[in-house]
Amino acid sequence: MIFRQLVEPDSSTYTYLLGCPDTRRAILIDPVLETADRDLAALHELGLTLSITLETHIHADHVTAASRLRSLTGCQVAVPAAAGASCADIPVREGMPVEVGSFRLQPLFTPGHTDDHHSYVLAEPGGARVFTGDALLIDGCGRTDFQNGDAATLYRSVHAKLFTLPEDCLVFPAHDYSERRVSTIAQERARNPRLGAGVGIDAFTGIMARLDLPYPKRIDVAVPANRRCGAPAGATEPGEPVAPYDQG
Numbered sequence: 001m002i003f004r005q006l007v008e009p010d011s012s013t014y015t016y017l018l019g020c021p022d023t024r025r026a027i028l029i030d031p032v033l034e035t036a037d038r039d040l041a042a043l044h045e046l047g048l049t050l051s052i053t054l055e056t057h058i059h060a061d062h063v064t065a066a067s068r069l070r071s072l073t074g075c076q077v078a079v080p081a082a083a084g085a086s087c088a089d090i091p092v093r094e095g096m097p098v099e100v101g102s103f104r105l106q107p108l109f110t111p112g113h114t115d116d117h118h119s120y121v122l123a124e125p126g127g128a129r130v131f132t133g134d135a136l137l138i139d140g141c142g143r144t145d146f147q148n149g150d151a152a153t154l155y156r157s158v159h160a161k162l163f164t165l166p167e168d169c170l171v172f173p174a175h176d177y178s179e180r181r182v183s184t185i186a187q188e189r190a191r192n193p194r195l196g197a198g199v200g201i202d203a204f205t206g207i208m209a210r211l212d213l214p215y216p217k218r219i220d221v222a223v224p225a226n227r228r229c230g231a232p233a234g235a236t237e238p239g240e241p242v243a244p245y246d247q248g
Contacts, residue, residue, distance in 0.1 A: 001103055001124065002046055005172065005181055006039065008032040011062040011218075012175045016131055017042055018122070020101025025051040027100045028069070029120065029131050030174055033230055036065035040072065050075040051100045052090065056133025056174055057117040058083050058147065058226045060219040067231035077229050082109075082116035087229035092118055108161045110135040112154020113142035119162060121169075128169040130185070136162050137173045138183045141194050144208050146219065151208035155201045163189050163196075 002019030015035065019026040026048040031039055043050055050073045053066040057080060066077040067087065078098055081091035092098065094109040098120070105120040113134040120131045134142025136158050144151045162171075167186035189196045194207055216222075225232070 001122075002026070002048065004042060004046075006035065006042065008035045008062065010034070012177050013059075013062055014172065014174055014176070014181075015039060016172060017046075017048075018100070018103065018105075019043075019046060019048045020103060023101035024048050025101045027052045027054055027098070027105070028065075029054045030056055030059070030133070031065035031069060033063040033065045033068060036068050036072075039065065039069070049073070052076050052078050052098065054078045054092070054098060054105070054120070055080065055083075055226070056119065056131065056135075057114045058085070058223060059174075060147065060216045060222050062218065063222050063225045064230040066229040070229070079229065080107075080109075080116040080118045082111075083227065084116075085227050085229060087227075087231065094118070105131075110154075110157040110161050112144055112151065112157045113147075113149055115148035115150075117157075121165065128166055129172060130162065130165055130169055131172050131174075132162060133174045136171060136188060136192075136195065138171070138176050138178075138180045138188070139192055141192075142175075143211060143213055145211075145213070146216075147223070151205040152201055154208075155195065155204045158195050 004017040006015045013032050015031050016029040031053050053069055070077050076089035078090035078092050079085040079088035081093050092107050094107050098105040105122055108119045110119045111117050117135055122129045144154050165185050169185045171183040
């Protein structure tokens with residue numbers, strides 16, 4: 001498999017490019033509008049054709065590049081069905097694999113950060129990878145105080161769905177604010193200060209209740225835009241051109 005981990009520095013968002021060496025088809029997980037041209041250049045450099053953009057959830061800190069990439073490449077847009085995004089070509093549900101070429105991503109419904117959140121497991125001969133979005137970060141997790149988030153639900157999602165994956169499964173999160181790139185399930189189970197190391201559900205919900213984080217500065221732009229797959233207000237048909245956004 002062809003694999004690239006790409007970063008958007010302003011929101012510290014990781015976009016993941018996965019390509020099939022046989023069919024030369026590719027998928028982008030959590031693409032960001034501002035880095036769409038970079039992602040297109042990476043696809044071109046690798047000789048890949050974009051088949052699908054795939055969201056882990058409706059993001060609050062950036063606008064997805066899904067609509068723009070669809071208008072430029074003809075790719076399909078996959079969004080968790082629970083998000084209710086009518087713009088999506090593929091409504092993602094647990095138990096319904098997302099396939100591109102020779103590889104298959106298994107969606108896991110992992111709500112708690114948001115009520116639509118999914119993680120994606122890729123099993124390979126040499127081991128597995130999981131793309132955890134904001135549900136599980138390296139030594140942390142996403143916040144749970146908006147978009148119908150719930151701390152107890154997130155705890156159960158991580159412990160029942162993610163921490164039961166093989167210990168050597170590689171963890172690729174949607175963000176890292178310290179420029180770390182990868183972890184493992186074993187590492188997060190052992191030392192994640194919020195969710196691992198024997199922290200119980202009551203302690204976790206207390207930790208999350210005390211975070212007192214500022215309101216995300218782009219949420220009022222990003223959430224409605226991402227429910228439209230990143231298209232500007234008024235664009236209702238798939239593939240309509242994308243206009244510039246007010247960055248707020």
